[in-house]
Amino acid sequence: MIVWIASFPKSGNTWLRIFLCSYIYMNQKNNTFDFNLLKNIKRFPNTQQYEDIGIKPKNLEDVAKSWIAAQNKINSNKKINFLKTHNAFGGLKNCPFTDKTNSLGAIYLVRDPRDVLVSYSRHLEMSIEETLELVLEDDHKGWLNEDKKDVIGEIRGSWAQNYNSWKNFYLSEKIIIRYEDLIDDTFNTFSKIIVFLSKLFSKHSSFLEVDNKKIEKCIELSDFNKLKNLEKEKGFFENFKKEKPFFYKGKNKQWQNILDEKTAYKLEKKFKKEMIELGYLYK
Numbered sequence: 633m634i635v636w637i638a639s640f641p642k643s644g645n646t647w648l649r650i651f652l653c654s655y656i657y658m659n660q661k662n663n664t665f666d667f668n669l670l671k672n673i674k675r676f677p678n679t680q681q682y683e684d685i686g687i688k689p690k691n692l693e694d695v696a697k698s699w700i701a702a703q704n705k706i707n708s709n710k711k712i713n714f715l716k717t718h719n720a721f722g723g724l725k726n727c728p729f730t731d732k733t734n735s736l737g738a739i740y741l742v743r744d745p746r747d748v749l750v751s752y753s754r755h756l757e758m759s760i761e762e763t764l765e766l767v768l769e770d771d772h773k774g775w776l777n778e779d780k781k782d783v784i785g786e787i788r789g790s791w792a793q794n795y796n797s798w799k800n801f802y803l804s805e806k807i808i809i810r811y812e813d814l815i816d817d818t819f820n821t822f823s824k825i826i827v828f829l830s831k832l833f834s835k836h837s838s839f840l841e842v843d844n845k846k847i848e849k850c851i852e853l854s855d856f857n858k859l860k861n862l863e864k865e866k867g868f869f870e871n872f873k874k875e876k877p878f879f880y881k882g883k884n885k886q887w888q889n890i891l892d893e894k895t896a897y898k899l900e901k902k903f904k905k906e907m908i909e910l911g912y913l914y915k
Contacts, residue, residue, distance in 0.1 A: 634735050635712060636715055636729070638716075640718060641752055641755070643743040644757065647859075648739070648741060653669040653703070654854055674716065676715040687698050693725060700726070707733075720798070736835065745791040749767050770790050774787075791906075805828070815883070816884070823844070
């Protein structure tokens with residue numbers, strides 16, 4: 633069954649996946665992370681998953697019609713399958729994104745939308761103003777990207793729509809993690825995730841040990857500066873813009889030095905309820 637690693641883009645999804653791959657899939661005798669381990673947590677949806685069920689979608693409706701069929705195929709291995717997604721939890725024209733048969737649980741990562749905007753703008757190589765529209769846009773949808781030929785359509789919604797959709801995930805267990813807590817309270821936050829996964833594994837008649845020493849080592853392996861150096865040395869296959877590093881700063885409150893008051897206010901006004909709820913704004 634599937635454990636979803638879900639988030640709006642640029643919210644720490646890659647960092648969390650590196651930690652999880654270190655903890656679950658890596659030989660603990662190794663002292664350097666291998667980016668290839670990330671292939672254990674594939675993105676959903678992607679073209680290969682649809683080719684596996686004989687579907688070549690031409691538009692988002694085609695993608696949505698086969699969400700469940702693609703997940704059924706993935707789960708035919710009878711294992712616990714981690715999948716990354718930026719898709720909102722919900723549906724399109726009576727087609728649900730996932731169902732109880734396929735979903736074991738979900739980890740949702742959320743980040744201050746002001747920092748998301750700064751990071752997303754750099755990632756897309758678009759202006760702050762252009763990227764702001766993507767973060768604010770209700771029912772935002774994405775389609776095939778020339779730079780990412782393995783990625784097919786996603787229905788992301790705005791930052792708040794994405795967050796609220798997974799907050800209301802009701803099919804199975806979920807946990808919501810703030811990116812800021814991964815940075816400020818790293819050990820306790822990653823420990824919380826492993827405890828959550830251990831309980832999920834037990835429901836699937838599987839076992840995942842909660843090992844504090846192993847957590848500490850995997851935090852060290854996924855240290856941001858180490859990842860930056862590793863990318864510089866060996867490259868990173870998920871970075872489709874080779875001339876710019878994927879791992880940049882990853883810090884909190886970068887927006888304070890980059891966004892003007894007007895831009896920050898647009899986010900704060902539209903997402904006020906959610907930002908107060910998450911501790912990014914005060915009443």
